[in-house]
Amino acid sequence: MKKVIQFVKESYAELKKVIWPGRDDVVSSVKVVLISTIIIAGVLGLIDVLLLFGIRAIF
Numbered sequence: 001m002k003k004v005i006q007f008v009k010e011s012y013a014e015l016k017k018v019i020w021p022g023r024d025d026v027v028s029s030v031k032v033v034l035i036s037t038i039i040i041a042g043v044l045g046l047i048d049v050l051l052l053f054g055i056r057a058i059f
Contacts (some may be wrong), residue, residue, distance in 0.1 A: 021029075
């Protein structure tokens with residue numbers, strides 16, 4: 001039990017050292033993720049449509 005208590009104390013001490021991102025950093029990161037996701041979804045959708053037309057043209 002002593003090791004568990006020591007682990008919790010050390011974990012808490014390490015969490016105090018963490019520099020958490022501010023609101024502006026989080027918002028800008030979310031924007032990057034959303035824009036990247038939309039762009040990748042568009043590219044994959046375009047590839048899907050082109051492959052569909054290609055397969056329909058062959059068969």
